[in-house]
Amino acid sequence: MNVCVMTTPITSGNNTSAEMPTCFHDDYAFKYCAYTITYVLLFPVAFLCNVGALVVFFMQSGHRNSPSSVVMMNLALSDGGFSLTLPLRLAYYFRGGVWDFPDWLCRLCVYCFYVNLYTSILFLTLLSMLRWLAVAQPLRHHTLTTPTRTLLLCLGVWLFVGVSSAPFLSNGVTERGGKLRCFEPPDPPSWTRVLILNYVALALGFLFPFFLITACYSKIIQHLTARSSLRTNSASSRARIRNRQRSVHLVTMVTATFLLCFLPYHLIRTLHLHAVCGSWSCDVTVALQRAVVVTLCLAASNSVVNPLLYYYSTRTFRSRMRDAQSSLSLRRASIRSGLALMKRRNTT
Template identity: 45%
Template sequence: MTALPPTSAPTLSNASVTCDNCSHFKYMSYTVTYSIVFPVGLLSNLVALFVFLWHTPKKTANTVFMTNLAISDVSFTLTLPFRLIYYSRECHWNFPDWLCRWCVYSFYVNLYTSVLFLMGLSVLRYLAVVHPMRNKTLVTVRRASLACFGIWVFVALMSVPFLMSGTLKDGEKMRCFDPGPQKNWIRILHLNYLALVLGFLIPFSTILICYGCIIYKLFAGRKVRNQKSRRRLRSVYLIALILTTFLLCFLPYHIVRTVHLHAIVSRGNCRLEGFLLRIPVLTLCVAASNSCLNPIMYYFAGERFRTSFQRASRRGTLSSDSFRMSLQWRNRSNRSVMNHAPITVLSQEEKPEKPDIK
């Protein structure tokens, strides 16, 4: 892959409103974060997809949402090597312009599909606990698949404006992930409020309402049996993990991003902007790491996933053990045959002739 010619990209000179386009703190933070998130997130979500698609015989609505969440995380982690190369070269983009746009686009698609899929899982848990009878007739795999498809389409269309920002020429370097002119930052500020309401506040409020009803239902002073208490514990695990993901990964990022965008658009002093630059970097690193937290939720909060994962692991262990035992048995049999085989002496006619050396 080769970068676009310098004349084909807009320049960053006299157009950027940021005081520091790529500080050492920024590219070091991103390099370290993506070096961890890429292998851990990719491997764990591929394992989750393998379990969901091949070792989960009975698909449920929860499985459909978790499968789509894992697909979203895998597609995002596949773009991280390009970001790693970019920041390891101190912000020099050596790939095509369309790939820069796609990396920006995939981040926001993953971010808001993850939010909405987590909201969907919370609504499903709410129906299962608070309205169990209605849940049996209302929640189906087909409806869950349609809901996930709707989420993909909605987020993909709403994230199209992020495809408008490509590479920018800055001296001898080609920049990526930088909006550039002032008007672009104003447009992003408007998009930020739209994403803040539709992609965070509404889903987060929905999750809080669902979990408030679930907690009230579960801890209403009723005495439950052991089986129900185990089910209640799983619901508490799911609540804790999803709320942790929101409070740790999504809430700080959205708050800090809004404050930072206002500071840039208002064109304050560089000292304030430089201070605010470090905090969004940290919150974005934490937001990008949500792809590593989701597989933990699958394992600890999903009993069906945990059972399927353990079954798949047991099958792999058993197959490797049986293969090892068959090799040992074959070697032992060959040794036994060699020990008990009759020793025969070749006759003169049967002995191999020595080749004539002339």
């Protein structure tokens, strides 16, 4: 959320406007540099990793329709879709903050960021809940979490986030400094509206999911601790232990993603909006604006963190990755042998 903060008073005649923030600061150099570096690094990794993840999921045949795979496929689709908007953002920042594309593309890029952010949060929450059910209540997990129901839940997440993020479609191209700008609120009154939207998103899109994830994590740890004394050396017991360990790894990685990517952004964004709307001191406001830029880059990086979650938490995903690598190696070997054979024929 890129807000331009004012560090010089805006006056009308001999009076300073009371309706405008008293601080104006166009910190474009820092903002554009940070976003350019971040998106240059994110785009190829996010696009290739998430497209590759979708390919691997589709190769899983029998495991493809498991509830966890359904959620992870939707998560990869969300991250992959967001990565497609990064070239437009890069073109904007490389041009020094000049938007050369249609207005609807600007609105779509803003909208896609928030759709990706909150679908990612909700899909990660759903993954944690599925893992808790699998560990703590395996019978209910098999009866309740069918692939069809999981897919309907995912569609509900897309619909809820898509409709809730619709107000951001109103933030399109604005003219500032004689240039067409994107990704910036058009006028000061919009800051108050953004602050209200921020609290709705904070409550429903971050705090409530984070509470659910924390509850799932504590319940899984509690269940594993209670079961630790019942371990035996049988093969089935060892398999259950491995499954529970993977559950702990999954929820731990999800929690780390929340703490690294989502918590700083929501916290700093809220403080920054209060600084802008409450006319805090310029030094504090400018420092918070730079912090928003940094934490937004962290939030965008969740699109490359999630593929790591697929790899380290899903055994079938790792096996399919190895199968894909061996298949590519075999194809390369066959191509090289074919080229060598043609070369020998041509020489003879």
